[in-house]
Amino acid sequence: MEKNMSDILELYREQGVSEALLKDIAAFREKYPVEAAVSERVMRPEIRFYGKEIFEMAATALLQGENILLSGTKATGKNVLAENLAWAFGRPVYNISFNINTDSASLIGTDTFRNNEVCLRRGPVYDCAVYGGFGIFDEINMAKNDAVSVLHAALDYRRMIDVPGYERIVLHDAARFIGTMNYGYAGTKELNEALVSRFMVIDMPPMKxxxxxxxxxxxxxxxxxxxxxxxxxxxxxxxxxxxxxxxxxxxxxxxxxxxxxxxxxxxxxxxxxxxxxxxxxxxxxxxxxxxxxxxxxxxxxxxxxxxxxxxxxxx
CATH class of the missing domain: 1.10.150 (DNA polymerase; domain 1)
Structure with missing residues (x-):
């Protein structure tokens, strides 16, 4: 893992990314080691992200505990950047693609029957919160109202999610959420002001x-x-x-x-x-x-x- 950390930081050092920022990212990785149970979720991205200014903006916001929203047209590298950030920070990745069937149960979890008792089968937002992962909300502007209520809680500054009938989830200090959205896709809608206010927003420029x-x-x-x-x-x-x-x-x-x-x-x-x-x-x-x-x-x-x-x- 340490070798991989040096590799990814060297890639951005070559692009001229601030040395102080890279040191802060390395310190973040050292402060928050990944639990063995989710180590396989720390995945090297297939495509390297190029864009010094965009990377610096996103990484700085994440280091300060903010969640970020990447907006822009198709093929601007939104998901590439999200995956590269998770790899650079050494965090397990939880990809959540929104569609008309995505509801609160698919995000947080749903009741299931195990060992003769009812228990919660945990969803990706729950695990991301517990293990300090980076949750990537893909096509977040397709989220319907039931799912948006979970997003409001997950992205709130109080960093706690109440699960009805179960315990309250306190977000791990390393947990972050990265939303992506394309303009003009069928089925998308305008994000409400309350949800947008929970993000730092980066408008992704067209590919050069x-x-x-x-x-x-x-x-x-x-x-x-x-x-x-x-x-x-x-x-x-x-x-x-x-x-x-x-x-x-x-x-x-x-x-x-x-x-x-x-x-x-x-x-x-x-x-x-x-x-x-x-x-x-x-x-x-x-x-x-x-x-x-x-x-x-x-x-x-x-x-x-x-x-x-x-x-x-x-x-």
Whole structure:
């Protein structure tokens, strides 16, 4: 764990993050060791977050005991940042994705029958509070009223949650909550003022091409830079079109781009891989034709996987 701590802090030291801040994060990790029962929840993120100013804002707020809300459009790295913060602070992660079925019982827990008696089957917010985890509330603006009541209690400055019929939960000193929200998704709603007031809010900026290239190079160090430049350029073209409302954000999918590059490394042609990973996520025929035009401009149809990776056999 100590080696991993040095590794992650070194990554941010390379980005120029404040040395004093990194020392405070290291002290936090030393002060709050992770219990063995939840050590497997301390997970190294697949994607490294790039963004010195954003990381410093988020980390400083967390060190001061605040909860943070990451807002912004799709593919701005909200979940990537949340996972990187949990890893940097060395905390177990509890991911809670909100949908129409998420209620207070799924967050705190529900009654169950065990050893001939009724007891509480604990939910992720309960365990996060007890073990000092970082709870990531994904798509928090989809939370319905029953779930919001739990959020109010979990995020309150008193740091206590009353569970009807059971004991009161006192939040571990290291417990923090990070909310994420996209603008304009179907089923989302405006967050009420009382809930927003419990967060420090960070508006995530759009992805920059150099940032995307750094991410892709981290994940695919064996790839040719020229090939990655074209793939990143395709993503940036889609981001520009989406920002001007010329296309939807459905094909603007970082996970889809990474998945496409994996299939390219396995021998699939770049055009076919990008169609699976990004283009075909738009189900509107007119929009898909527009995206195909962008794809053909960026990625010549004759391109093979060898344009991105050396020594890859063609499928």
């Amino acid at each position: 091409e150099e940032t995307l290239l750094d991410i892709l190079t981290d994940i695919f160090p064996d790839a040719k830079r020229e090939g990655l430049l074209q793939l990143a350029g395709f993503f940036m073209d889609l981001q520009l079109k989406a920002s001007h409302n010329e296309i939807s954000t459905k094909p603007l999918d970082l996970r889809g781009l990474i998945g496409a590059i994996r299939t390219i490394r396995a021998g699939l042609s770049p055009a076919a891989a990008l169609r699976m990973g990004m283009v075909n996520k738009s189900f509107d025929v007119f929009e898909r034709d527009m995206i195909e035009d962008i794809l053909e401009t960026r990625i010549p149809e004759g391109w093979e996987s060898s344009e991105v990776f050396e020594g890859v056999r063609k499928i």
